[in-house]
Structures are given as structure tokens and as C-alpha cells.
Amino acid sequence: MLTWENLFGHAATKAYLKKNIVEEKFPHAVIFSGEEGVGKRLAAEICAAALLCENPIDGNPCGVCESCHLVSARSHPDFYIVEAEETKTSRNIKIGQIRNMQSEAALRPINSDRRVIIIDGAELMNKAAANCLLKTIEEPPSQTIFILLTASRASLLMTIRSRCRTINFDKLSNEQIRDALTAQGVEEQEAQRLAIIADGSFGRALKLKDSGGAQLREAALDTLEKISRKEFSNEDIFKAGAEMSDWSREKFAEFLTHLQKILRDICFLEVSEPHNFDLAPRLSQIKISERKIFLMIEAGAEFHKRLNSNANLRLLVEAYLMQIRKIHRSG
Ligand SMILES: [Zn+2]
Known part of the structure; x- marks a missing residue:
């Protein structure tokens, strides 16, 4: 459900975005900056739903109008998402995708009086x-x-940053992630452990x-343990390479x-708690x-x-x- 209640944490940011929606002051170009999985995408979709909703309630999408249903189903004609295309060798957003988006944006909005475009992974x-x-x-096309x-x-063009x-x-926080996980039925101790590993990203925890x-x-720790015990042979490296080449880059x-x-x-x-x-x-x-660790x-x-x-x-x-x-082996 696209509602602010489903976005964990970020109280001040939420309040700020809602206020901008209510006061009809939402910027025409905005950057949501933050690590993967902290809630940027969900926040952006909630903003889109609220901005396109027929009867928004205090900055929240109503959730029941036609527009809200269409946004949730990603089929609203005035809602457009550009995402990176991932192939075996790359993950990026290509000029063709931006051009397609632009030809849409050049049209008048169809269902609403405005159009919302999300570019997810803008650095790509x-x-x-x-x-x-x-x-x-x-x-910008009006509306x-x-x-x-x-x-x-920091990887975005300076000229883009300055206009948004x-x-x-x-x-x-670990506690916020832990609580969000337990709210989803994850057992307390497991939630605590996942929260530590997720390091601030609820998406990662999920x-x-x-x-x-x-x-x-565990795989990362195991690799380091082997390296530190000098048990990491060329064969191990090629084996790891073969296995990981099936992984996504992410x-x-x-x-x-x-x-x-x-x-x-x-x-x-x-000196400090790990x-x-x-x-x-x-x-x-x-x-x-210490010197080798830094290297x-x-x-x-x-x-x-x-x-x-x-x-x-695989080569990488x-x-x-x-x-x-x-x-590690160097003197
Ligand atoms: Zn609605």
C-alpha cells in the first residue's frame, strides 16, 4: 500500500514532503539521496500517488480513487518510472530510455493535471x-x-544537481530496522542480527x-579467514570466480x-565495538x-x-x- 505509514523512519523528511504536497509546493525537480534500501523508492511512489490522487488526505494518497489504484498497479498514464537495465555486463540507464521518457513527458497529462516521473538509480x-x-x-514540460x-x-552531473x-x-537505526522486521513477524533475535548486517537499509534487511x-x-568472512591463514589457492580464486559470475552485480x-x-x-x-x-x-x-587492511x-x-x-x-x-x-602476502 502506498501510504506514509508504510515508510519506516524518516519522520522529518516525511513531514516535509507531506507539507509540500499539501501546500502545492512540491519542487518540479527533486533528488532523493540516500543509500540503497533506506526507503527512497517507496517515498517517491507515495509522493507520486499523493500528487496524482483525486482526493489526497493531508499529503497522503487516499488509496481508493482510480488514480491511486492505477499508480499502485504502475499503470497510471501520468506516472512514469525509468530504471536501470541490468545485463550480464552492465547496469545503466541509456539515452534511449531517457528519450522515450521525454516523448511521454512532452504530451499533456491524461488523467491528472500533472505528471510524475521517477528516475531510479539516477547515478547509473x-x-x-x-x-x-x-x-x-x-x-521542464509544464506540470x-x-x-x-x-x-x-556526487556522481550526478553538477548541472543536474544544481537544478534539483x-x-x-x-x-x-538498527532499532528501527529491528522493529520493522519484528512487525513483519520476524523473530526478535533474528531481526536483531539482520538489522546489524543490513547497516541502516531496511531494503537490504528484507x-x-x-x-x-x-x-x-558469511562468504565474505570465510574468504578473509582463508586469506589470513594463507589457505587461498589459485584454484579457490577460480572456483569463487566461476561461482560469483552467476551472481548479479548487485x-x-x-x-x-x-x-x-x-x-x-x-x-x-x-578500540571500538565492531x-x-x-x-x-x-x-x-x-x-x-593495519597497513594491509587499509590497502x-x-x-x-x-x-x-x-x-x-x-x-x-568473473574477471573482476x-x-x-x-x-x-x-x-596480504606482500612484505
Ligand atoms: Zn486517491
């Missing part, structure tokens, strides 16, 4: 697509509202729940994120020098960036694992 627009969008945002969602605002109002979506919990984190990105967090945890284990505090006993067994984190960040390029995933996985093993 390639340069041509971004420039194409810029032209539309500079001279059209653009909501750009991004986990990496930015609304930040902070990470959720994914973890559906994929059977903590397997990716899944490998999650794996990398876990590995990066575990590395940080190991580094600061003696993020993955339930893993503390195992983390304390991993011996890697590994740097390498991880670099590979994370390369994930959005056209690089072959293998190169990454070889790189961190090399750092």
Missing part, C-alpha cells in the same frame, strides 16, 4: 543520458515533476531475510560491502596488519567503482581476490 545514467535529461530539467533517486549524489532540490534519506539471512556476510557489490566492513571491524576491534559485533570472537582470530579497503573501493563499468564480472571477481591476496 551514462553521460549521454544525463545530458539528455538535463535539457528536460532545464526547460511535470521529476523525482531522481540516487545512492551516489535535494532531500536526504539517512540510514535507519533481502537478507528472503535470501536466508547472512550467507553473503549481489557482488553486497559481498564487497560486507568484506569492507569486516576489514574495518578487524582494524578497530581493540559493526558486526556478533562476529567478534571470529574477527579477533584474523591477523592482518585492502582501498582495493575494495576501487573494485566497487569498476562494477558499474562494462568489465566482465578474480582480479579483486588476487589483489587482496597479494596485499
Whole structure:
């Protein structure tokens, strides 16, 4: 259901958006900025529903009018979503998709007196697509509202950023995620564990729940344990490469994120409580020098960036694992 009650946390942001809807002051171009899975997409869809609703109630879509039904079913003629297309080798938004959106936006709204366009993953627009969008945002079709969602605002064109109002979506607290999960019937202890791993993202927590919990984190920890014990052979690397090449790029990105967090945890284990505090006993067994940990984190960040390029995933996985093993073995 598209209602503000279903968006966890973000109290101030919600209040602000509702106020803008009620006062008919919703910006014509806005960026929702925040990590994957914190609720940007849901918030954007609720905004769209409320903006197109025939009888909005205090900034909330009524949920019963024809318009609300059409938005929920993603078939409202004045509601348009652009999302990244994921292939085996890339994940991006292409200029053709932006052009298709523009030809829609050039028409008069059909059911409502305005049109709402969501661009999910705006940082995944390639340069041509971004420039194409810029032209539309500079001279927006009247009555059209653009909501750009991004986990990496800094990667958007400066000219796009400067023409949009930015609304930040902070990470959720562990407690908020835990409570949201228990509200969905997840058992308390499991909810607590998933909340830790999800690190501020309710969407990630839900994914973890559906994929059977903590397997990716376990895989990341297992990899590091093997590397630190020098048990990681070329064969292991090729095996991992073959297995992970079937993953989506998003899944490998999650794996990398876990590995990066575990590395940080190991580094600061003696001075602060680790993020993955339930893993503390195992983390304390991993011996890697601080200098090497920093190099590994740097390498991880670099590979994370390369994930959005056209690089072959299998080669990328293998190169990454070889790189961190090399750092560990270096003098
Ligand atoms: Zn309605």
C-alpha cells in the first residue's frame, strides 16, 4: 500500500514532503539521496500517488480513487518510472530510455493535471543520458515533476544537481530496522542480527531475510579467514570466480560491502565495538596488519567503482581476490 505509514523512519523528511504536497509546493525537480534500501523508492511512489490522487488526505494518497489504484498497479498514464537495465555486463540507464521518457513527458497529462516521473538509480545514467535529461530539467514540460533517486549524489552531473532540490534519506537505526522486521513477524533475535548486517537499509534487511539471512556476510568472512591463514589457492580464486559470475552485480557489490566492513571491524576491534559485533570472537582470530587492511579497503573501493563499468564480472571477481591476496602476502 502506498501510504506514509508504510515508510519506516524518516519522520522529518516525511513531514516535509507531506507539507509540500499539501501546500502545492512540491519542487518540479527533486533528488532523493540516500543509500540503497533506506526507503527512497517507496517515498517517491507515495509522493507520486499523493500528487496524482483525486482526493489526497493531508499529503497522503487516499488509496481508493482510480488514480491511486492505477499508480499502485504502475499503470497510471501520468506516472512514469525509468530504471536501470541490468545485463550480464552492465547496469545503466541509456539515452534511449531517457528519450522515450521525454516523448511521454512532452504530451499533456491524461488523467491528472500533472505528471510524475521517477528516475531510479539516477547515478547509473551514462553521460549521454544525463545530458539528455538535463535539457528536460532545464526547460521542464509544464506540470511535470521529476523525482531522481540516487545512492551516489556526487556522481550526478553538477548541472543536474544544481537544478534539483535535494532531500536526504539517512540510514535507519538498527532499532528501527529491528522493529520493522519484528512487525513483519520476524523473530526478535533474528531481526536483531539482520538489522546489524543490513547497516541502516531496511531494503537490504528484507533481502537478507528472503535470501536466508547472512550467507553473503558469511562468504565474505570465510574468504578473509582463508586469506589470513594463507589457505587461498589459485584454484579457490577460480572456483569463487566461476561461482560469483552467476551472481548479479548487485549481489557482488553486497559481498564487497560486507568484506569492507569486516576489514574495518578487524582494524578497530581493540578500540571500538565492531559493526558486526556478533562476529567478534571470529574477527579477533584474523591477523592482518593495519597497513594491509587499509590497502585492502582501498582495493575494495576501487573494485566497487569498476562494477558499474562494462568489465566482465568473473574477471573482476578474480582480479579483486588476487589483489587482496597479494596485499596480504606482500612484505
Ligand atoms: Zn486517491
